[in-house]
Amino acid sequence: MLTESRLLDLLLHHSIVYAAFQSRCCTLHCKTQYSTIYNPDEKVIKTCQKMGIKSVAVHSDVDASAVHVKMADEAVCVGPAPTSKSYLNMDAIMDAIRSTGAQAVHPGYGFLSENKEFAKRLAAEGVTFIGPDTHAIMAMGDKIESKLIAKAAKVNTIPGFDGVVETADDAVKIAQQIGYPVMIKASAGGGGKGMRIAWNDEETREGFRFSSQEAASSFGDDRLLIEKYIDNPRHIEIQVLADKHGNALWLNERECSIQRRNQKVVEEAPSTFLDSVTRRAMGEQAVQLAKAVQYSSAGTVEFLVDSKKNFYFLEMNTRLQVEHPITECITGLDLVEQMIRVAKGYKLLHKQEDIPINGWAIESRVYAEDPYKSFGLPSIGRLSQYQEPLNLSNVRVDSGIQEGSDISIYYDPMISKLVTYGATRAEALSKMEDALDNYVIRGVTHNIPLLREIITHPRFISGDISTNFLPEVYPDGFKGHQLEVGNRRELLASAAALYITAQLRSQKVLECTHWELCAELGEGLYSMEVTKSGNVYIVEVDGGKVEVSGQWNLASTLLPLTINGTDRMLQCLSRDASGQIVLQYLGTSFKVRVLSKLAAELNSYMPEKVAEDTSSILRSPMPGSVVAVSVKPGDTVAEGQEICVIEAMKMQNSLTAAKQAKVKKVHCKPGETVGEGDLLVELE
């Protein structure tokens, strides 16, 4: 037992430095990529507290008041905001470890968690790294080597051929060996360039012709790559846990197919797609791989799974992953605790047959980003109001932020991992709906509209998903919830009732029970008749009748209403004197303008204000820093030509000209910080 020892932990953002038996035990939390906003550390610190280990948080200066810093027993500042100067600054972190006497480091999810150099330096100082051994990190860190190791360990890898293919017949032969469909491209070509997919011999011949021509002409290298093409791939990963005594377990799978720009958005455990046979096969292969590299600690083996349930090894992550809580939910294990135990040299407590699948867990990644712009461009701001839906049962929120936190341009914009759990998938999903509706985030744009649309989409509910889910379901980009007539009526009625509640409060003398109102929603104009009896508003709108009742608290951000007998959680985002009411309804925020009949009539005389011509000005679509400006005044730019590059949250975004024009004025310089909507360049 560790409780007696005086334990000291050093926390960078996430990482426990943890010492063995005698006096001191230390937790170094290494800041993860998700830091400031998203802190796994909180979880690690909680586990440390549970185990009687003291923790030390390391933080950058902007994170001085972050949650993990407050929770930890000690905190050390390791540098200024840019990660290269703080969370990736090994010297500063090593100093922090020395000065606090930390004995173990938990590296979190990002930053140094998979950095072998860091692991080596810790080993040199005799500090335990809570994670796998250096050689495992190294072996799995190299994409090519890891595949070779996997192949040797009899783990399915994507079958393919890389080399000179002489004739079309040879190509067909290879394709048949691999099994259709196959992908053919020039070996030297990068990314998806010149990639062709063949479903039969005919297409293979054609693909061979094109690709070999291209390989020779474009790259001067006539090697071809023929590889199994995974159609409708799913991204499913197996959690493994291994100790230093050669034991390893697989803790079932996580379905992580819902992604945007290769980043996961919604995850669940278990997967709707796997049967027990496939699950066991995948689990056993994952364990084989772990054993092959003498893996210890928690790790994740990622697979691509095709529509026929063939699975292929992708890579292995040698750290704790962001989505680990859903595995904890269905297996009942505390992975951080297990990692600490393993690091300390204990044997695993469990046997494979002890690992259950109990119920269903869903995780939504709540990001500070605008889902209406390519499924999510970063946004920044100060969380003026923030309230996690923790009043609900079976909801878990892992976050490192609080009301008043600043979401800055320096880190990945994750706000939290929202996990819901249920005995069945339907229960977990319905809980997720509630949780998203009850989640109050003000001050930054967030992706809750998108999350709620995903988890209520019929394709997602039926489990018909793949990594192409988002582009397939929203080919023209995400546009928010599309209201049907019934829902639109509910929304309008709620807005009307809220409007009247606010009006009535201001009235000093007059009491009224019947109103004629008008509402503008999008392009539509709707007239409404509202009658109030007691606490219930009866609204006739759009050819239907809606009854709305609720606790009308005008100060509350949450608006729990009963609409036609159904309980709905709406949120009032804003309300102003000119009748503009912004409501979050079914996850999406809608602007409704409620006016009295008279005001609406008179409003028809009001001229439309002409919007600024935006084709000749370039504004920053997000806050960030200017990396490069490619034009100067007087230059002529073509439509689509790059004008400047903005970096935000570690993403570079190239901004292009909307039309062909001469550059009139440049308002930004490289290195400058710009806000959303700031004028960058003017064209003539």
Next chain:
Amino acid sequence: MMAAFSVARSSCGLINGLRVSFRSLAPVKHGAVAAAALQTSLLPDCRRYSVGHLSVKERIDMKRKAALVGGGQKRIDAQHKRGKLTARERVELLLDPESFVESDMFVEHRCSDFGMEQDRNKFPGDSVVTGRGRINGRLVYVFSQDFTVFGGSLSGAHAQKICKIMDQAMTVGAPVIGLNDSGGARIQEGVESLAGYADIFLRNVLASGVVPQISLIMGPCAGGAVYSPALTDFTFMVKDTSYLFITGPDVVKSVTNEDVTQEELGGAKTHTTVSGVAHHAFENDVDALLNMREFFNFLPLSNQDPSPIRACHDPSDRLVTSLDTIVPFETTKAYDMLDIIHAIVDERDFFEIMPSYAKNIVVGFARMNGRTVGIVGNQPKVASGCLDINSSVKGARFVRFCDAFNIPIITFVDVPGFLPGTAQEYGGIIRHGAKLLYAFAEATVPKITIITRKAYGGAYDVMSSKHLRGDVNYAWPSAEVAVMGAKGAVQIIFRGKENQAEAEAEYVEKFANPFPAAVRGFVDDIIEPATTRKKICRDLEVLASKKQVNPWKKHANIPL
């Protein structure tokens, strides 16, 4: 409020009487076709009644109908085409339904020169609609200039109508809202028109500090006419359709040879950002009038009324945890004072006055536990929140309004001092800065001050300090009350000393914290930011019965 209520009841009969006529004509006002038909038959009738074919009753009806269409449908259509509402539509939208009680509908101008005496040049009610009504049940007097009648120009009769309702407003103690849309003086009337302006100005001045006066500029307002809005407590404008200037672009061109458009010279943008003449601008007429209703809710009816209270759904003891992290560690780093204000006041509802002018100071109305308060705050985000000429004047005028109308003042202080420089000194920062000092010092309403960070130098004294009779003065733990920042102070105290850095550290240790002020009792308490709302609400309860009287004087002599 009880007074207002009894007035409402006693005037019930009158309301009902008028309601009938109002209603029966309702379709005419918006139905273009009906009104047009009416007008052709109406105007000849107008001429005929004087001949005596019609009974008195018929003549009354005729006149009323004529008054309701003002300058006629054609001009009404032209008004709408400009994106403007008519004088009557504005009144109807501003006031509670059916609450408008019109006066002087039968007044006509008395000019007999230049053919003005002809019947076709007479319009019942002339070029202004006046009367009283209610906004959310609270009494208000209104005049609304009618651009469709002689371009809303001001005749002797027009002025007389306005003066009448202003006098009544003063008698009963109710605010006056003026909806301005006038081309200027009625040139045909000459000096009578000028006299009319002066009569209004005099009443504006006499009513100042007695009842709130609000001007909403909804069209042109030029020449001498501008001085009436300038004398009122608040001047609001409508974007793109309203102008305020002494002389128009043509005269400017001939005198100074400047080329300037109406919009540039006196549009809403100019006056809300550059000149500071207007206090707020709204998108259009409807927006402006709806906002006026909201704004009116904040105001007491007169200087005899306490600050109004509205039912509050926001718990008065709410802890505002987000404030614990809002002030950055580096004293040079900015933050947004509006974040603090929004988080503390009821329902994040803050009506900012002059949001685009002298942004280094924030002023506006909000409620604490339902009660209207005036908020003044330095804005560290703009020019470090320093006080300069414009921000001093902006702050001073607001503080004086609050004091005149019993509205408690809450001041958030983060001020590095007065802005140095020749521009400021030559511009008279000394006498302008003195205005803010004067305003805070003379104010006898409850004054609560929270020092969030810097309170340096003379600016510390100015910002509702204990020394200027602040009732409750709090400091946050991040507060630094000192003569100046550490660097400057050390350069003076330890001039020539080698180790400046060490001296600076010593100074910071001694002064860059709330203790020097707290040990002297210059702040009453050092409070956790999260508890600020709770404490202010509690203090306001206590201070509701505050009584403080300045020495008798004919009037004070503020350094203008």
